[in-house]
Amino acid sequence: MGEMSDLGRLVLLGAPLGNPADASARLREVLGTADVVAAEDTRRLVRLARDLEVSIPGRIVSYFEGNEERRTPELVEELTAGSFVALVTDGGMPSVSDPGYRLVRAALDAGVPVTAAPGPSAVTTALALSGLPSDRFCFEGFLPRSPGARRSRLRALATEERTLVIFEAPHRVTAALADLAETFGADRPAALCRELTKTYEEVLRRPLGELARWAADGEPRGEITLVVGGAPAAAASRPDDDTLRAAVADREAAGLTRRDAITEVATAFGLRRRDIYTLVHQA
Structure with missing residues (x-):
């Protein structure tokens, strides 16, 4: 590896969630000067550049979930050779439930400078619009796809007192809301944020039970972010024995050994x- 001055740099670009007018001046500048632009969807990048009236003189390469393992060492090689590489996803900040973490880690391990041109984030946008407490929150990303694993994860989160922000795919949001309402309680306040900053933006601020019924009446479409109020302090006490046993059983069904399942439930x-060991074996 050469001296630090011989290295390139990696810049993470915060891309608009939907409205091109949200693009920053720095994003425009980086797109117009980078040697390589790695994009989650190259077609969407070209469309964004056209909307922004920005010319991209550098080489455009795809960088998405299906090829990031293979593409990462190629980009690191470019970086260590002195290239200026920009990374952009379909919307929001790279690495936040989007491709990017693998490249950031590899670049840092190679001694390459990494910085960001920050921009829109679905997490903080939904949180701000939800009307729910935002002084303390936690981001859960996407819930597990399988029903059993999803319910197990929600049981572990049921006593979380901070506001929760969750991403969910349109075809799974109905089932996810039903499980949320059952696990957290139908009266827990929540907001479903759909198509943020786009033409058909919609924010539904209702209890989980009402959101679950709304979703069941017709599958929601578009990009969806759920914001769920934290558990009341009284609800954050020790769960009952049946809930704890069920949480262990769910984790065993998902493939954990009983020992690991008990450890995970105790930690959660x-x-x-x-x-927990005594409780499970007494049963």
């Missing part, structure tokens, strides 16, 4: 592993 609920 802030309890002693020995107490």
Whole structure:
């Protein structure tokens, strides 16, 4: 590896969620000067550049979930050779439930400078629009796809007192809302944010039970972010024995050993592993 001055740099670009007018001046500048632009969807990048009236003189390459393992070392090679590489996803910040983390980690390990031209984020946009407490929150990304694993994860989150932000695919959001309402309670306040910043933006601020019924009446379309109010302090006490046993059983069904399932449940609920072990084996 050469000296630091011989290295290129990696810039993460915060791309508009839908409205091109949200693009920053720095995003325009980087697109117009980068040697290589790695894009989650090259067609969407070309369309964005056209909307912004920006010319991209550098080489455009695809970088998405299906090829990032193969493409990462190629881009690191470009970076260590001195190239200026920009990374952009379909919307929001790279690495936030989008491709990017693998490349960032590899670039840092290679000693390459990494920075960002920050921009829109579906996480903070949905949180701000939800009307729910935003002073403390946690981001869960996408819930597990299988029903059993999803319910198990939601049980672990049921006593979380911070506001939750969750991404969900349109074809799974109906089932996810039903499980949320069952696990968190139908009265838990929430917001479903759909197509943020786009023409048909919609924010539904309703209890989970009402959102679940709304979704069941017709599958929602578009990009969806769910914001769910945290558990009331009273609900954040120790779950009952049946809930704890079910949480262990769910994790075993998902493939964990009983030992690991007990450890994970104890950690999730802030309890002693020995107490969960006794509870499960008494049953």
